Amino acid sequence: MSEENDPSTEERLSPLHSVHVKAGASFTDFAGWQMPVSYGSDLAEHHAVRTAAGLFDLSHMGEIFVVGPEAAQALDYALAGKISATAVGQAKYSLLLSRSGGIVDDLVTYRTGEDRFVVVANASNREAVAAELLERTSPFECDVFDASDDIALIAIQGPKALEILSQVDTVQIDGLADMKYYWSAPGNFGERGEHELLVARTGYTGEDGFEIYVAPDAAIALWDAIIETGAGSGLVPAGLASRDTLRLEAGMPLYGHELGLDTFPVQAGLGRVVNLKKEGDFVGREAVEVGPPADARVLVGLTTEGRRAGRADYSVFASQSTDDDPIGTITSGALSPTLGYPVAMAYVETSVSAVGTTLYIDVRGTRVPATVVSLPFYKRESR
Amino acid sequence: MADKTELQYTAEHEWVLVEGTTATVGITEYAADKLGDVVFVDLPAVGSTVASGAIVGEIESTKSVGELFAPVNGTVLEANQAVVNTPELVNSDPFGEGWLIKVTFESLPALLTFDEYSALVAE
Numbered sequence: 001m002s003e004e005n006d007p008s009t010e011e012r013l014s015p016l017h018s019v020h021v022k023a024g025a026s027f028t029d030f031a032g033w034q035m036p037v038s039y040g041s042d043l044a045e046h047h048a049v050r051t052a053a054g055l056f057d058l059s060h061m062g063e064i065f066v067v068g069p070e071a072a073q074a075l076d077y078a079l080a081g082k083i084s085a086t087a088v089g090q091a092k093y094s095l096l097l098s099r100s101g102g103i104v105d106d107l108v109t110y111r112t113g114e115d116r117f118v119v120v121a122n123a124s125n126r127e128a129v130a131a132e133l134l135e136r137t138s139p140f141e142c143d144v145f146d147a148s149d150d151i152a153l154i155a156i157q158g159p160k161a162l163e164i165l166s167q168v169d170t171v172q173i174d175g176l177a178d179m180k181y182y183w184s185a186p187g188n189f190g191e192r193g194e195h196e197l198l199v200a201r202t203g204y205t206g207e208d209g210f211e212i213y214v215a216p217d218a219a220i221a222l223w224d225a226i227i228e229t230g231a232g233s234g235l236v237p238a239g240l241a242s243r244d245t246l247r248l249e250a251g252m253p254l255y256g257h258e259l260g261l262d263t264f265p266v267q268a269g270l271g272r273v274v275n276l277k278k279e280g281d282f283v284g285r286e287a288v289e290v291g292p293p294a295d296a297r298v299l300v301g302l303t304t305e306g307r308r309a310g311r312a313d314y315s316v317f318a319s320q321s322t323d324d325d326p327i328g329t330i331t332s333g334a335l336s337p338t339l340g341y342p343v344a345m346a347y348v349e350t351s352v353s354a355v356g357t358t359l360y361i362d363v364r365g366t367r368v369p370a371t372v373v374s375l376p377f378y379k380r381e382s383r
Numbered sequence: 384m385a386d387k388t389e390l391q392y393t394a395e396h397e398w399v400l401v402e403g404t405t406a407t408v409g410i411t412e413y414a415a416d417k418l419g420d421v422v423f424v425d426l427p428a429v430g431s432t433v434a435s436g437a438i439v440g441e442i443e444s445t446k447s448v449g450e451l452f453a454p455v456n457g458t459v460l461e462a463n464q465a466v467v468n469t470p471e472l473v474n475s476d477p478f479g480e481g482w483l484i485k486v487t488f489e490s491l492p493a494l495l496t497f498d499e500y501s502a503l504v505a506e
Contacts, residue, residue, distance in 0.1 A: 026416065041474070042445055043420040241419055241446050307423040308443065334445050335422045364441075364448070 014059040015152045015216035019223055023237055031124035033060040035240055042241035046337045049205050049246055052234025053158030055226055056243060062126030063151045063213065064133055066117045068142025075109065075117055077282050078136035080265065080274040086111045091182045091200055095265055095273050096121075096129055097284025101292070102261040103268070105129050106253065108202060110184050115142075118198070118213075120153075122255045136283055152219035156226060156235070157209030157246075159380075164230035165199075165210055171225070173199050176210075189214065189222050197222075204243065206250025206378055248332050248343065251301065251376030257312060257331040258299055258345055264292040267347065268299050269375065297328060297347035301377055302359065302370040309335045309342035310361035310370065316346050317360045320367045327352055330361065336377060343377045344370070387478060392500035395452045398478060399494055406455050406491070409482040410442060410473065413504045418444040421473040426451070426462035426484055433457060435492055440483065442473060457488035 012033045014020070020027070025036035036057060038045060048054050066075055072084035081094035088111050096104040105125040110118045121129035130146040137144055156165055166176055173179075173187035176199070184200035195218040203209040214222050227235065244254070253259050258268055265274050265288065274288050304310065316328035333344030344361070352359060355374050360367040390398045396414035400407040415421065423443040433439045433453035440451030462484050466472045472481040495503065 038419060041420055043422070046445075245445055308425075311448070335443070337422075337445060 012060070014057050015219045016057045016059060016154075016223055019220055020057065020237070025237070025239060028240060030060060030240060031122070033123060035060055036237070038239040038241045039237050042239065042245070043337050045236055045238035045242035046245050048234055048236045049158045049207055049238055049242065050338055051159065052236075053156055053160040053164055053209070053230055054205075054236055054238030054242065055223065055230070056155040056157065056238050057223070058153040058155055058211070059151075059216070059219065060123035061153050062121035062123060062129060062146065062148040063153075064119045064121060064126075064130050064144060064146050064148070066119060066133060066137060066142055066144050067115060068140070069115050070140040071115050071117055071137075071142040072111075074137035074140035074142045075119075076278060076280065077140070078133055079107075079109065080282065080284060080288075081109075082275045082278040083109055083111070083117065088113060089183050089185060091184055091202055093182070093273060095270065096132060097265070097274075097282075097288065098261055099283060099287065101264050101284050101287030101290075103255075103259045103263050103265065104132060104261065106255055106259055106270075110198065110200060112184070112186075112198065125255060150215065152214050152216045153211060154214065154219065154223055154226070155203055155209060155211045156230075157203045157205040157238075158207050158235075160230070160233045160235065161207070161209040164226065164233055164235055168225050168229045171197070171222075173197070187212075189218060189225075195222070204250075204252055205246040206252070206376065207246075207380055244332075245334050245337055248334055248345070249336050249338055249376065249378035251345070251378075253299075253345075254332060264288065264296065267292055267296050295349070298350055298353050299331070299375075300328075300346055300348055300353050301373045301375045302330070302333075302344045302346050302361065303373050303377070304342045304344075304361065304368050304370045306368070307335055307342065308363050308366075308368060309333045310344040310346075310363055310368065315362045316348055316370070317362065317367065318352050320360055320369075322367075326362075328359070338378055345375070348372075388497045390478070390497065391494035392497065392503075393452065393454050393494060394503060395450075396504075397452065397454055399454050401491060404487050404489070405460060406457070406486045406488055407482050408451075408454055408484050408486065409477055410449065410451070411500070411504075412477045414449065415474050415477045415481070418442060418449050418473075419446050420444055421470040424466050424470045424473065424483070426467060427459050429459050429462055431459050433459060433486060442470075442483075451483060453486065454494065455486055455488040455491060457486040459484055460487050461485040
């Protein structure tokens with residue numbers, strides 16, 4: 001790969017960049033991409049997603065196609081889940097494990113045809129996932145290609161997402177209202193339906209919503225059409241800051257915080273994502289069957305009183321005594337905008353991981369009492 | 384709201400309004416925007432002694448924590464209870480109702496002018 005084409009060395013812009021600039025966004029670097037962090041108030045964007053809807057640009061995510069007669073078997077070997085068991089139109093949350101059982105990435109795989117799959121990877125892991133998939137699937141009859149540069153991704157999330165998306169008159173999606181969670185369908189966009197879409201009922205906010213895959217040259221028109229349709233219903237553009245507090249409240253892990261190469265799935269509460277019952281080998285199987293070391297820490301939720309949040313990398317202690325060693329570390333934390341009190345996810349020793357245990361977070365020199373709670377912190381009311 | 388061009392500034396993105404021997408201190412709009420929505424403000428106790436450059440408080444947003452540095456040696460005369468109760472004032476009116484502390488001082492260190500500070504944030 002030549003220097004100027006190496007995505008890791010250049011600042012990348014979303015196909016929607018000009019829209020964000022016009023909307024007054026402030027930007028942050030995310031895995032080499034300049035992405036909107038907020039459009040004025042991250043709190044207002046957070047609340048809009050919980051009460052109405054928010055529109056996110058996720059074009060930095062990676063989309064890797066695996067296509068061919070043996071694509072399903074190839075993914076069963078490459079990933080931790082039984083991808084071959086998904087039906088056409090279904091999506092599945094899965095993990096790409098290392099041989100030693102660590103997590104290379106967490107991803108969503110869409111089966112778009114009998115022998116066609118789209119694997120959606122985190123922006124920071126796109127190259128690693130594409131390379132691993134290429135290598136792991138090489139014994140199988142299938143092709144792997146990274147289509148990330150040819151796909152933009154827009155997510156509409158919130159209780160009004162369905163209502164708004166249904167009203168965009170240039171968007172046609174068959175069976176949208178009846179689409180189940182973690183299913184997808186093809187759609188069309190444009191005056192003559194000239195742009196193809198892949199629409200999935202998936203998300204990363206804890207709300208109902210849809211993720212829409214579209215060609216970059218149609219992304220701006222689609223974004224504008226959705227914003228225009230939803231403005232009267234409380235839809236706002238939402239940035240990565242609100243996305244982070246939304247996913248934290250929903251107890252969803254973020255790669256690089258809760259997940260990494262040194263994390264076994266079971267430590268992160270993702271044991272169910274690894275299908276040890278599926279026949280045949282898959283990468284990481286042997287290591288996961290042995291399991292992590294006995295002293296491996298586990299992911300828990302922590303809540304505290306007051307307003308001061310424990311944040312990533314803060315130490316967690318079992319007592320208020322200042323001469324003991326930490327028994328855990330926070331991976332993500334914030335004052336929860338929805339709940340009104342601080343929440344955090346942390347890896348702690350199993351001996352102190354039971355729900356109801358009192359622990360202490362070192363918040364910049366002060367030991368703040370915290371209670372271990374089950375995840376998620378926030379669950380939407382079922383409708 | 385104070386006239387921004389009449390204020391003095393620090394490299395830590397604070398503004399200082401000097402009236403006699405009293406300095407009113409807040410964070411600049413630039414700093415407030417960088418922090419994001421402020422959700423918690425911790426200020427020093429009235430009557431406490433502060434040293435120029437020392438951390439005397441915290442301004443916390445959903446995504447990060449900013450520190451409040453004392454721009455002068457002195458004694459805290461007043462802490463703005465309104466921002467403690469309503470932290471979003473730091474975002475909505477950083478140069479006005481979002482002021483943080485008033486400090487009485489004996490001598491004033493060298494601070495940045497509006498033009499100097501503007502040049503700093505333009506970098």
